[in-house]
Amino acid sequence: MLLYELDGMKPNVHESVYIAPGTHIIGDVTLENDVSIWFNAVLRAENDSIKIESGSNVQEGTTIHVDEGYPVRIGKNVTIGHNCIIHGCTIEDGALIGMGAVILNGAHIKKGAVVAAGAVVGENKIIEEGMLAAGVPAKPLKPINEGLKQRILEGASHYQRNGKRFRDNGIVSKE
Numbered sequence: 001m002l003l004y005e006l007d008g009m010k011p012n013v014h015e016s017v018y019i020a021p022g023t024h025i026i027g028d029v030t031l032e033n034d035v036s037i038w039f040n041a042v043l044r045a046e047n048d049s050i051k052i053e054s055g056s057n058v059q060e061g062t063t064i065h066v067d068e069g070y071p072v073r074i075g076k077n078v079t080i081g082h083n084c085i086i087h088g089c090t091i092e093d094g095a096l097i098g099m100g101a102v103i104l105n106g107a108h109i110k111k112g113a114v115v116a117a118g119a120v121v122g123e124n125k126i127i128e129e130g131m132l133a134a135g136v137p138a139k140p141l142k143p144i145n146e147g148l149k150q151r152i153l154e155g156a157s158h159y160q161r162n163g164k165r166f167r168d169n170g171i172v173s174k175e
Helices: 146-168
Strands: 002-004 024-031 042-052 063-065 072-074 085-087 131-134 139-143
Touching: 072 085
Parallel strands: 002 024, 024 042, 042 063, 042 072, 063 085
Antiparallel strands: 131 139
């Protein structure tokens, strides 16, 4: 893990956060309690801010970036899958972003929504609460069922436990 201050903007990381080796966090980034950021993720906030709320996870290889006027806000218990691009958007509580998905400036993923693996959510697009969206460009397909909602929350909880497990076993970044 490398935490970088830029132009006086320094990452603010809660002591319970797990940050895996190879991760780079730059500028105006806030990580709340029990967040986990996995191997080789990059969070770069030099033009606006990134805030990730409690219990969320950002998996391997994901890039989170901002443009001026387009901060990133990630709510509580959100799962961001492997190798995603999260750019200048809002993702509300309990959402799931599938592996390799791309979310562009101004997009808004509402509470409990799911963006399928490989989907591209275009600029200023909204995925409504509890909806599954897929495709390029992403389009809403159907509401998610209660079983999937529960699995999403269990997945977020798993990553909270796994972050603690990795930290307790010494698999941590050395600054």
